[in-house]
Amino acid sequence: xxxxxxxxxxxxxxxxxxxxxxxxxxxxxxxxxxxxxxxxxxxxxxxxxxxxxxxxxxxxxxxxxxxxxxxxxxxxxxxxxxxxxxxxxxxxxxxxxxxxxxxxxxxxxxxxxxxxxxxxxxxxxxxxxxxxxxx
Amino acid sequence: xxxxxxxxxxxxxxxxxxxxxxxxxxxxxxxxxxxxxxxxxxxxxxxxxxxxxxxxxxxxxxxxxxxxxxxxxxxxxxxxxxxxxxxxxxxxxxxxxxxxxxxx
Ligand SMILES: [Zn+2]
Numbered sequence: 001x002x003x004x005x006x007x008x009x010x011x012x013x014x015x016x017x018x019x020x021x022x023x024x025x026x027x028x029x030x031x032x033x034x035x036x037x038x039x040x041x042x043x044x045x046x047x048x049x050x051x052x053x054x055x056x057x058x059x060x061x062x063x064x065x066x067x068x069x070x071x072x073x074x075x076x077x078x079x080x081x082x083x084x085x086x087x088x089x090x091x092x093x094x095x096x097x098x099x100x101x102x103x104x105x106x107x108x109x110x111x112x113x114x115x116x117x118x119x120x121x122x123x124x125x126x127x128x129x130x131x132x133x134x135x
Numbered sequence: 136x137x138x139x140x141x142x143x144x145x146x147x148x149x150x151x152x153x154x155x156x157x158x159x160x161x162x163x164x165x166x167x168x169x170x171x172x173x174x175x176x177x178x179x180x181x182x183x184x185x186x187x188x189x190x191x192x193x194x195x196x197x198x199x200x201x202x203x204x205x206x207x208x209x210x211x212x213x214x215x216x217x218x219x220x221x222x223x224x225x226x227x228x229x230x231x232x233x234x235x236x237x238x239x
Contacts, residue, residue: 100223107225111211113218122200122222123237 014039018088019080031086036131038073039089045070091119091131104128136199138164140234145173147232151224153204156185162231163196164238171235186210193219202234 014036037059044055056066080087100109103121109132110122120127141158143150152158157179164171174196178188186206190213193201200220204227214221224234 109223111215111221113215113220122220123202123224 014089016089018086020086021080021084024084029085031088032076032080033090034073034076034087035069036089036091037069038076041066041070042073042077100132101129102132104130136166137197138166138200138202138238139193139196139198140164140231141201141203142173142231145175147171147230147235149231151204151226151229151231151234153225153227155201155203155206155210156181156187156189158189158203161192161196162235163198164235169239184209187213190214190217190219193217202238 018031040059041055044050044058045052048055050058052066052070053063055070056063059066061069077087079085099111101112101119101121102109103124103126105126105128106121106124108121108123112119119129121129140162141152141155142160142162143152143158145160147162149160152160158176159179160176161174162171163174176189176192178185178192181188186209190210193214194217198219200222201214202222202224204224206214206221206223211221226234
């Protein structure tokens with residue numbers, strides 16, 4: 001069986017599921033979907049102050065790819081701030097091999113070797129699952 | 136796809152086994168035709184390396200998913216490598232049948 005192509009490596013998943021603006025008129029309608037790798041790119045570059053090649057290396061991707069993800073992340077966050085939209089974090093093309101997920105409904109823990117059709121609980125089919133990290 | 140549920144015995148009424156490498160039996164359920172069979176774990180008594188041998192057995196059986204109570208790091212390495220999904224349940228005292236019904 002061929003090994004799945006290695007994609008991007010996220011060092012740690014975000015500690016939140018999203019951000020919500022407050023003090024606005026009415027509910028914010030649409031939301032901006034921030035991918036895990038975009039969150040990671042922002043964290044490495046603007047929080048840990050790594051340069052792009054260091055950050056790219058850590059995520060196991062090329063520098064141009066890192067630059068593209070980073071740019072996309074900044075635009076999304078700028079859009080959310082300016083248009084008072086919610087930010088929702090979602091799985092992107094991250095490396096999920098070896099990671100455990102927890103189903104918040106039935107509490108089954110599981111791995112996702114082939115997360116092609118989205119990540120759902122293998123026992124109860126719930127989509128309310130959480131990445132809980134490697135091993 | 137085939138799914139394995141670790142079992143303490145060789146019938147659907149047997150208790151779900153929380154151990155993987157040292158499980159007594161494996162209930163192999165075939166999604167394609169709805170059949171199941173019980174395969175004895177020949178490595179249950181091994182003093183070491185049971186996790187790896189049993190993982191290799193899963194590969195040999197063509198299993199895509201294993202439901203158990205725990206997986207050691209070595210077993211996990213092998214199962215990860217062969218894209219076999221691991222599911223951990225802490226349903227102590229559940230019967231194999233009750234686990235099987237959830238995935239049917
Ligand atoms: Zn579930």
